[in-house]
Amino acid sequence: MVMAGTLEGLRVVACAFEFQFLGGSMGSVVGERFKRAVDHCLSERRALVCFTASGGARMQEALYSLLQMAKTSAALARLKAAALPFVSVLTDPTTGGVSASLAMLGDLNLAEPHAQIGFAGPRVIKQTVHETLPEGFQRSEFLLDHGALDMIVDRRELRGRIASMLRLLLKQPPVAA
Numbered sequence: 001m002v003m004a005g006t007l008e009g010l011r012v013v014a015c016a017f018e019f020q021f022l023g024g025s026m027g028s029v030v031g032e033r034f035k036r037a038v039d040h041c042l043s044e045r046r047a048l049v050c051f052t053a054s055g056g057a058r059m060q061e062a063l064y065s066l067l068q069m070a071k072t073s074a075a076l077a078r079l080k081a082a083a084l085p086f087v088s089v090l091t092d093p094t095t096g097g098v099s100a101s102l103a104m105l106g107d108l109n110l111a112e113p114h115a116q117i118g119f120a121g122p123r124v125i126k127q128t129v130h131e132t133l134p135e136g137f138q139r140s141e142f143l144l145d146h147g148a149l150d151m152i153v154d155r156r157e158l159r160g161r162i163a164s165m166l167r168l169l170l171k172q173p174p175v176a177a
Contacts, residue, residue, distance in 0.1 A: 001015065001016045001018065002014070002015045002033050002034070002036070002037045004040060004044070004046065007049070007159065007162065007163050007166070008159070008160075008163035008175060009175070010047065010163060010166050010167070010170070010172075011044065011045070011046045011047070012046055012047045012048070012049055012166070013037045013040050013041050013044075013046050013047070013048050013049070014048075014049045014050070014051070015033070015034060015037050015048070015049070015050040015051070016050070016051040016053075017030075017050075017051065017052050017053045017054045017098070018053070019053035019054065019055070019093070022058060023054065023055035023056075024052070024053045024054035024055060024098070025054060025055055025056060025057060025058035025059070025065070025096075026054060026056070026057055026058060026065060026068050026069075026072075026097055026098050027057075027058030027060070027061045027064065027065045027068065028061055028064045028065065028067075028068060030058075030068065031065075031067070031068030031071045031072055032071075034050075034068075034071075034072045034075065034102065035071055035072065035075045038075040038076065038078060038079050039075075041079060041084055042078065042079065042082055042084065045084065046084070047084060047085045047086070047087065047166050047169070047170065048079060048084065048085070048086045048087070049086075049087045049089065049162060049166075050086070050087070050088055050089065050102065050103075050106075051089045051091055052088065052089070052090050052091060052094040052098050052099075052102070052103045053091045053092065053093065053094060054093070054094055054095065054096065054098035054099075054103075055093065055095055055096055056095055056096015056097045056098055056099075057069070057096055057097035057098075065097070066097065068097070068101075069097045069100060069101035069102075070101075072101050072102040073101050073102065073105060076102060076105045080107070085107045085108070085166060085169035085170060086105065086106050086107050086108075087106055087107065087108045087110065087162055087165065087166065087169075088102070088103050088104070088105065088106030088108070088109045088110065089110045089111070089112075089153075089158065089162070090103050090109065090110070090111040090112070090115055090117050090140070090149070091111075091112050091115055091155075092112060092114065092115035092116050093115065093116040093117070094111075094115065094116070094117045095116065095117070095118055095119065095120075095121075096119060096120075099117055099118060099119055100119050103117075104148070106150075107169055108150050108151075108165050108169065109148070109149050109150050110149070110150060110151055110152070110153050110158070110161070110162070111140035111143065111144070111149050111151075111152050111153075112140065112152070112153070112154070112155055113140060113141070113152055113154060114139055114140060114141070115139065115140040116138050116139060117138060117139070117140060117143055117148075117149075118137075118138035122137070122138060140152050163175075
């Protein structure tokens, strides 16, 4: 889902993945909608906020789904070149190609408490690296402690926190209390 609007007076475009629909997977339509969201941000000088909840690439679309990783990453590079902020909010779960592309490319990467975030599942990783992995290594708290996230924010506090962070990124004064 993609919508344009305001957040505490700030002009934004917001994207949201819906995990209840095909596991929030990213296929060609999702990639195109995300690119168009970035295009709208560029033409209207708006910030972008994206809420991810995904199992990764949409396997039913084969290579077309994997191409969306490059497409969304390239779109975000154009947003960055235009000095427009991208806030990525990772919810539970954010995995696969979505975590390996757009979800971790924010100017600010936020996550909800205890969110599962990673590329592959723990069993696959363990079989690949042949090591015992730390407990909770794919949870938001572990990723914050190891520098992969900027902050963890409870869902009830996201609106105010995102707005205040966007004001900083946009070099706008804080709202008077």
